[in-house]
Amino acid sequence: MQNPLANATQYITALATRFWQQNGALQTYLDFLLSEVDPMLSLQRYMAEVTRIIDETDDTKTFVLRPSSRWQGFQAGQYINIATEINGVTLRRNYSISSSPDAFKQHQLISITVKKIPGGRVSTHLHNHLNIGDTLAISPASGSFTLVKRENKKQSDKPLFIAAGSGITPVMSMLLNVKETSPAQDAALIYYVNSPQSLIFEAQLKALTGSLPNVSFIPHFTESEGYITSQQLQHDCPDLAERTIYLCGPQPFMESVTSHAKELGVADGRIHLESFGASSPVTRQSGTKGQVSFLNSGKSIQSQGDKTLLELAESAGLNPKYGCRSGICHECKCSKSSGQVLNTLTGELTPDDQTQIQACISIPVGDISIDSL
Amino acid sequence: MKTNILDTLTHQELDAFGHELDQLRQEVINDLGQRDADHIRNIIKKQRYSEVAGRALIHFSLNPLSWAVGVGLLSTAKILENMEIGHNVMHGQYDWMNDPALNSQTYEWDTVCDAESWRKTHNFEHHTYTNILGKDRDYGYAVLRLTDDEPWKPRHLFQFINYGVLSVFFQWGVGLHELETEKLRSGEVTWKDKLPFIKRFAKKAAKQVSKDYIVFPLLAGPMAPKVFLGNMLANLNRNLWTSTIIFCGHFTEDAQTFKEEECENESRGMWYYRQLLGSSNFTGSKWLHIMSGHLSYQIEHHMFPDIPAHRYPEMATKVQQLCEKYDIPYNTGSFGSQFKTVLARIARYSLPPKKTAPRSPAVGA
Ligand code: FES
Numbered sequence: 001m002q003n004p005l006a007n008a009t010q011y012i013t014a015l016a017t018r019f020w021q022q023n024g025a026l027q028t029y030l031d032f033l034l035s036e037v038d039p040m041l042s043l044q045r046y047m048a049e050v051t052r053i054i055d056e057t058d059d060t061k062t063f064v065l066r067p068s069s070r071w072q073g074f075q076a077g078q079y080i081n082i083a084t085e086i087n088g089v090t091l092r093r094n095y096s097i098s099s100s101p102d103a104f105k106q107h108q109l110i111s112i113t114v115k116k117i118p119g120g121r122v123s124t125h126l127h128n129h130l131n132i133g134d135t136l137a138i139s140p141a142s143g144s145f146t147l148v149k150r151e152n153k154k155q156s157d158k159p160l161f162i163a164a165g166s167g168i169t170p171v172m173s174m175l176l177n178v179k180e181t182s183p184a185q186d187a188a189l190i191y192y193v194n195s196p197q198s199l200i201f202e203a204q205l206k207a208l209t210g211s212l213p214n215v216s217f218i219p220h221f222t223e224s225e226g227y228i229t230s231q232q233l234q235h236d237c238p239d240l241a242e243r244t245i246y247l248c249g250p251q252p253f254m255e256s257v258t259s260h261a262k263e264l265g266v267a268d269g270r271i272h273l274e275s276f277g278a279s280s281p282v283t284r285q286s287g288t289k290g291q292v293s294f295l296n297s298g299k300s301i302q303s304q305g306d307k308t309l310l311e312l313a314e315s316a317g318l319n320p321k322y323g324c325r326s327g328i329c330h331e332c333k334c335s336k337s338s339g340q341v342l343n344t345l346t347g348e349l350t351p352d353d354q355t356q357i358q359a360c361i362s363i364p365v366g367d368i369s370i371d372s373l
Numbered sequence: 374m375k376t377n378i379l380d381t382l383t384h385q386e387l388d389a390f391g392h393e394l395d396q397l398r399q400e401v402i403n404d405l406g407q408r409d410a411d412h413i414r415n416i417i418k419k420q421r422y423s424e425v426a427g428r429a430l431i432h433f434s435l436n437p438l439s440w441a442v443g444v445g446l447l448s449t450a451k452i453l454e455n456m457e458i459g460h461n462v463m464h465g466q467y468d469w470m471n472d473p474a475l476n477s478q479t480y481e482w483d484t485v486c487d488a489e490s491w492r493k494t495h496n497f498e499h500h501t502y503t504n505i506l507g508k509d510r511d512y513g514y515a516v517l518r519l520t521d522d523e524p525w526k527p528r529h530l531f532q533f534i535n536y537g538v539l540s541v542f543f544q545w546g547v548g549l550h551e552l553e554t555e556k557l558r559s560g561e562v563t564w565k566d567k568l569p570f571i572k573r574f575a576k577k578a579a580k581q582v583s584k585d586y587i588v589f590p591l592l593a594g595p596m597a598p599k600v601f602l603g604n605m606l607a608n609l610n611r612n613l614w615t616s617t618i619i620f621c622g623h624f625t626e627d628a629q630t631f632k633e634e635e636c637e638n639e640s641r642g643m644w645y646y647r648q649l650l651g652s653s654n655f656t657g658s659k660w661l662h663i664m665s666g667h668l669s670y671q672i673e674h675h676m677f678p679d680i681p682a683h684r685y686p687e688m689a690t691k692v693q694q695l696c697e698k699y700d701i702p703y704n705t706g707s708f709g710s711q712f713k714t715v716l717a718r719i720a721r722y723s724l725p726p727k728k729t730a731p732r733s734p735a736v737g738a
Binding site: 091323330331 | 395399402405406407408409410411418421424425464465468469470471472476477478492493496497498500501583587588591644678679
């Protein structure tokens with residue numbers, strides 16, 4: 001027979017643990033109180049404090065951040081998702097970390113480098129309103145655009161970094177990582193920018209590549225030289241086919257580099273891409289056809305631009321939740337990860353970055369993808 | 374007589390009326406921003422501080438007075454959470470903020486009513502079919518007879534007692550609403566059909582009961598009884614308050630009911646019109662409105678359930694102007710006078726209908 005008191009204590013401890021684990025109860029309060037004292041103390045979110053702001057070019061700034069101590073670190077090439085509030089609306093964007101993993105280990109600092117995009121709400125807001133001492137909510141680092149480790153030492157795995165514009169940010173982190181871990185590494189960087197003025201990290205890149213004997217740095221200026229060609233690529237990097245390519249820049253740029261590289265004999269598996277970046281806002285007409293992808297079920301259906309998302313989901317064989325079918329009850333709420341919809345109640349296009357939409361009153365305009373429905 | 378309520382305006386008039394309300398809705402939507410985010414965060418802050426202070430006082434009070442203050446603060450916190458925060462967030466009023474803590478589909482509130490169940494019975498059933506007899510199950514909560522359209526039975530003589538019990542245990546009544554006891558009794562649905570709901574309800578209720586009646590009292594050790602009692606009183610206060618607010622919003626004397634046939638193929642204008650006739654407002658101070666979750670503006674809430682509720686006062690001025698323009702009654706009065714008419718209505722329908730003089734609806738009055 002066990003001591004009944006011990007039993008009771010055990011029971012109470014178990015109960016208390018379960019209670020603590022149930023999200024929404026005590027922790028929410030504790031987190032609220034801690035955040036009231038200092039936002040950095042939050043246990044439910046990772047926060048980061050801005051410690052320095054560096055002007056890189058006319059339209060690019062680097063924000064040095066000190067994440068809260070629970071933040072786990074990152075690998076060179078990874079990105080974080082940052083949340084910023086603009087006029088009451090929380091907007092999220094991914095930004096590659098431009099600093100080195102070592103700098104984080106030593107000083108607990110990371111940095112993101114943000115180019116101001118014309119019409120870009122988040123980048124403009126960060127440029128105009130983010131100050132030293134402010135805090136931001138950040139995510140853990142993620143992304144698989146990282147340096148591939150050599151399995152077989154004999155096999156050459158020379159990286160070729162190809163970046164355009166602000167696509168340099170994850171590459172910067174990787175180059176710093178090369179310097180810290182294997183300074184003798186043979187590597188090359190081809191960097192496309194509009195003009196010499198828009199060369200991000202110019203001084204840093206020159207110093208870095210200058211100090212690494214086996215790293216070459218080839219900048220290109222599209223305003224004077226035009227866009228990338230096969231010949232140019234071949235000329236910049238004659239041993240292209242032996243290299244592993246790390247590519248980051250706007251979508252059309254990456255597409256053309258990929259096709260040139262394949263032409264020159266680079267195997268598919270040797271090209272690594274970072275696929276986010278400046279997506280230019282497109283204004284589409286209502287009645288536009290497109291593909292609707294339901295990511296959680298893997299189904300998709302063609303939209304003619306005349307049926308609501310709820311109707312489309314149903315004809316794709318899904319069983320979405322709904323109630324009034326007229327925009328009142330919000331039972332049909334679903335989360336959209338990309339694309340635009342037309343709100344039939346207001347006749348307006350919802351912005352790309354609005355994630356919560358009512359399926360019963362939303363008509364897809366062009367391609368969209370739905371996270372969960 | 375009642376079948377004609379919706380016919381007092383022509384179709385053209387109803388369309389124009391609906392159009393003007395849509396416009397008003399759009400104006401406010403276009404204007405949503407920092408002010409609204411600040412409002413809800415400010416209320417949340419006040420709610421959290423009053424809950425923390427209330428619980429601390431209940432635990433550590435050295436005299437009955439500080440204990441009573443603690444109970445008052447905890448009651449306030451529970452009311453704020455249920456009304457201005459929970460109810461409104463779950464209507465989707467703050468979804469545009471993209472803040473996961475204020476998302477209508479994931480928010481869970483501090484009552485035994487499971488949020489999922491609430492969204493179904495309240496957001497869908499009640500807000501879509503407002504005051505349609507047989508479809509809006511909020512109408513009398515299957516407990517009260519509030520119209521002559523429901524046949525009188527001798528048990529209705531005692532419905533004041535039922536009303537009292539419903540108010541005291543209001544959160545349980547709301548929580549069990551989806552059980553549809555009236556349909557179980559008539560055999561329309563079976564207990565087996567209701568099993569998923571019962572499971573969900575039991576889980577939420579157990580969580581709530583263990584929080585207020587087991588965990589917090591135990592944390593106080595030998596002082597457990599006073600914590601138990603304090604939490605019970607806070608829940609009681611919240612129950613009585615929310616029940617009263619909700620009754621004043623729909624069961625005042627002049628709030629109209631509708632028949633299913635009247636609402637077939639309803640236009641948007643007619644839907645607005647029905648929401649308006651079925652709801653009633655009451656006047657009061659800013660804090661009365663906040664403590665009622667702005668359900669003191671029940672009319673505006675029913676027309677614009679997903680617009681942040683603190684916008685209702687400014688919208689109400691325009692709605693009232695429109696009502697004057699179209700000669701539509703706008704049911705409002707002081708809190709006290711509206712509540713009196715609720716009690717009068719419960720009393721009136723305790724008795725069988727008077728054969729001689731059927732009450733005519735107050736349209737245009
Ligand atoms: S089903 Fe009710 S809002 Fe969409």
